[in-house]
Amino acid sequence: MHLFLLLIFQLPAANGQIDPEHCRYALGMEDGRISDEDLTASSRWYETTGPQYARLNCEGGDGAWCPEGQLEPSDSQYLQIDLRRLAFLTLFGTQGRYARGLGKEFAREYRLNYSRDGQLWKSWKDRLGKEVLEGNKNTYGVFSNDLKPPIIARYVRVIPVTRLSTTVCMRVELYGCPWEDGLVSYSAPEGQLMMLPSYPYISLNDSTYDGVHDKRKLSGGLGQLTDGVTGQDNFLKTRQYKVWPGYDYLGWRNDTPGTREYVEMEFVFDRLRNFTSMKVHSNNMFSRGVKIFSSVSCWFKPYLTASWELEPVSFSTILDDRNPSARYVTVPLNHRTARSIRCRFYYADVWMMFSEVSFQSEDIILPTQRPMMGSSAPEHGDRTMTTAPQTNNTTAPSASSTSDEGNTPILIGCLVTIILLLVIIIFLILWCQCVCKVLEKAPRQILDEEVTVRLSSCSDTIILQTPPVPPRSRHPPTGPTNTDPYYERVFLLDPQYQNPAMLRNKLPELSQSAEASACGGGYAEPDITQCTPHQSFNNNGPHYAETDIVRLQGVTGSNMYAVPALTVDSLTRKDISAAEFPRHQLIFREKLGEGQFGEVHLCEAEGLPEFLGEGSPLPNRDGRSVLVAVKQLRADATSQARNDFLKEIKIMSRLDDPNIIRLLCVCVSSDPLCMVTEYMENGDLNMFLSQREIESTLTHANNIPSVSLSDLLHMAVQISSGMKYLASLNFVHRDLATRNCLLDRRLTIKIADFGMSRNLYSSDYYRIQGRAVLPIRWMAWESILLGKFTTASDVWAFGVTLWEIFTLCKEQPYSLLSDEQVIENSGEFFRNQGRQIFLYAPPLCPPSLFELMMRCWSRNITDRPTFEGLYQALRPHVNQ
Known part of the structure; x- marks a missing residue:
């Protein structure tokens, strides 16, 4: 019916793997995540003007960092900031010394130096070569x-610049996001000139490269291939102003010495990584003799002084002579472990042009590295690549020379040692084969963040504390365990939006009569308005209700959740229906998250399928242990936290639906109290879809992970089925989105709620000072303006979730609107004067399905469908 949709190519985005327009989060100067010990300076005037006081909007000490004495034009005094990890910086904010009205010092101009290793420093320049940045005009403005x-x-390093002898003081903040690729440098042949009759000067060089240019070779730096900006289909057009044609691309011609058969590039990373794929954004304007590469071969080495491994990963593309669009080509790297990668890209035409190169890798390094001593047999778990035959093109870039006879004893000793190590490794692999396979699928990168699922019930508590599904390597947290608090957007909301009372001032027409009308619409929450509980629609509408509630603190952290006032009394073991699991059969492997009173751990549960018996939700493991998530109450938890923990278990044990995360068993006969839940090793739906393209001939030919239109519809049906179940119990989710839909090994979707606690999705939430973190881009207008969360507002969020699915999660909802504009747009929904902005129809979405989305976003609650209706409308579209 919609077969033609499978042939639609995804238009290339304006930005690469990191979007510089959205990667704009404060990195921790103002809120203290960057510690004092990470701030140093070349000098300071007094102890009270040291580098630790250089925090934006802070008035500690004497109000700012001030270098010693009068700053001269020739001085290079600096403030140095250590971010503790690589970051992608897109914005820099400065402020003078206000000192509560007593300060007079600020920097009118400044420069930035930076380093990736603390040894080699580079000077930042803009695209036109200018080094000096504009500073402040007064002591208080940012x-x-x-x-x-x-x-x-x-x-x-921030280096204030002055044209006259003067005193200077500064406060600063850095904005950006973690650099997940971990790439610290790439080396490549220098870009070349193209001659066309109507374009006398087309330079395809890497104009922002910050490494060494020597003998037509770029080495030791990063540049346009990692700036987040992809080139257009027509390489003669640019996304920058006042630059030359071809600026966005680095290009080579096949008749130039050094690049005749192939272009060789070397990539160096911050640490040993387990690589899953490489993405190369390549131009394909074949009318100008430009095509994507025909094939690529990549070699690996685990540390910088090692020799290159003998066996490469090779990949051949299916050339496209019909579609001239630039595109990302995904090259599988088969989970090879390396610190450095060398790739040869082979020409398919006269020219080859790249604008972005990125890598996807897993933080957990698995024993999948191939032997380096000449063995070409793939190790256990490696995937076999189908490649085009290549003659002498896949020889290793460098080979070890024959050893002298005098080194024979040393070589024999090394071989014996290696053989013994291999025997030990094989034994370990066989022993933990099952566990390794599971872990290989799940790149666990967020190790210390709290993960919660919070649902509100009209009749009882529902707080689901579930294990985090570790995010993909894309997009976060990289490398070291990240315990930073949530990032905040740099765009600041009007202070009137900081609580509901001020929201009414922002929209004067949001009067008591309007609120009464809203209550009549069927939603109520006693802390905002005095609507009568258990109000309902007419006979044609669904029943939405909430009871009187009190606010309690979540056991594992900062989330507030609703608990009916009648259930605050203490609970005992007899109130819990979940079975008691033997504690000694839980083998703790690592900590997944923690909060104020509790922790979440990844564990092996020995004999769990047999313990659960017939009807177990776990697959048959032949007696082997399975991975589960275990939430554990700390020994120092308060009696209130203990009671909340038991309430949580009671409610979770009531949920029994194939599309809802499930409580398996508990350990509450002794301390510490524990609950055991499913572990979802295949990640969340947002991660899953954003790594895929729509199924087509091209995706099959290039081994690109893909999904079909039928797959997307089946996902929508599963989510609607899970929400139908929750709605039947009058549970209100409050944060339905693809980031909160988990996938098990069979790709069954299970609804949870932990996106709020993960930095990966921090940009999806708006932090209101002194209150909460809200997913405003998924929230109904009444939830934003009145704080009303009902099944009807969940229906609104479901419509946005459908939109995410049919855009393959390639962009954020309302991506062209800032956070404050999204909130202002909710006011337009309330006014209903035809000025509200809706999400556009995704190209993959059938018209009938988009009409269903629009009904979910109806201004009037009574016009929105129920989850039962949504399920019945979606189910016929899926091939049974």
């Missing part, structure tokens, strides 16, 4: 500069 090109660095 002035921000966009960094174009962005900076990829761990260390940053």
Whole structure:
């Protein structure tokens, strides 16, 4: 019926794997996540003007960092910031010394130096070569500069610049996001000139490269291939102003010495990584003799001084002579472990042009590295690549020379040692084969963040504390365990939006009569309005209700959740229906998250399928242990936290639906109290879809992960089925989105709620000062303006979730609107004067399905469908 949709190519985005326009989060100067010990300076005037006081909007000490004495034009005094990890910096904000009205010092101009290793320092320049940035004009205002090109660095130095002898003081903040690729440098042949009759000067060089240019070779730096900006289909057009044609691409011609058969590039990373794929954004304007590469071969080495492994990963593309669009080509890297990668890209035509290169890798390094001593047999767990035959093109870039006879004893000793190590490794692999396979599928990168699922019930508590599904390597947290608090958007909301009372002032027409009308619409929450509980629609509408509630603190952290007032009394073991699991059969492997009173751990549960018996939700493991998530109450938890923990278990044990995360068993006969839930090793739906393209001939030929239109419809049906079940119990989810839909090994979707606690999705939430973190882009207008959360507002969020699914999660809802504009748009929904902005129809979405989305976003609650109706409307579209 919609077969033609399978042939639609995804239009290339304006930005690469990191979007510089959205990667704009405060990195921790103002809120203290960057500690004092990470701030140093070349000098300071007094102890009270040291580098620790250089925090934006803070008035500690004497109000700012001030270098010693009068600053001269020739001085290079600096403030140094250590971010503790590589970051992608897109914005820099500065402020003078206000000192509660007593300060007079500020920097009118400044420069930035940066370093990725703390040894080699580079000077930032804009795309036109200018180094000096505009500073402040007074002591109190914040002035921000966009960094174009962005900076990829761990260390940053701020160097105030003055034209006259004067006193200078500064406060600063850095904005950006973690650099997940971990790439610290790439080496490549220098870009070349193209001659066309109507374009006398087409330079395809890497104009922002910050490494060494020597003998037509680029080495030791990063540049346009990692700036987040992809080139257009027509490489003669650029996304930048006042630059030359071809600026966005690095290009080579096949008749130039050094690049005749192939272009060789070397990539160096911050640490040993387990690589899953490489993405190369390549131009394909074949009318100008430009095509994507025909094939690529990549070699690996685990540390920088090692020799290259003998066996490469090779990949051949299916050339496209019909579609001239630039596109990402995904090259599988088969989970090879390496610190450095060398790739040869082979020409398919006269020219080859790249604008972005990125890598996807897993933080957990698995024993999948191939032997380096000449064995070509793939190790256990490696995938076999189908490649085009290549003659002498896949020889290793460098080979070890024959050893002298005098080194024979040393070589024999090394071989014996290696053989013994291999025997030990094989034994370990056989022993933990099952566990390794599961872990390989789940890149666990967020180790210390709290993960919660919070649902509100009209008749009882529902707080689901579930294990986090570790995010993909894309997009976060990289490398070291990230315990930072949530990022905040740099765009600040009007202070009137900080609580519901001020929201009414922002929209004067939101009067008591309007609120009464809203209550009549069927939703109520006693802390905002005095609507009568258990109000309902007419006979044609669904029943939405909430009871009187009190507010309690979540056991594992900062989330507030609703508990009916009648259930606050203490609970005992007899109130819990979940079975008691032997504690000694839980083998703790690692901590997944923690909060104020509890922790979440990844564990092996020995004999769990047999313990659960017939009807177990777990697959048959032949007696082997399975991975589960265990939430454990701390020994120092308060009696209130203990009571809440038991309430949580009671409610979770009531949920029994194939599309809802499930409580398996508990350990509450002794301390510490524990609950055991399913572990979802295949990640969340947002991760899953954003790594895929719509199924087509091209995706099959290039082994690109893909999904079909039928797959997307089946996902929508599963989510609607799970929400139908929750609605039947009068549970209100409050945060339905693809990030909160988990997938098990059979790709069954289970609804949870932990996106709020993960930095990966921090940009999906708006933090209201002193209150909560809200997913405003998924929230109904009445939830934003009145704080009303009902099944009807969940229906609104379901419509946005459908929109995410049919855009393959390639962009954020209302991506062109800032957070404050999204909130203002909710006011337009309330006014209903035809000025509200709706999400556009995704190209993959059938018209009838988009009409269903629009009904979910109806201004009037009574016009929105029920989840039962949504399920019945979606189910016929799925091939049974």
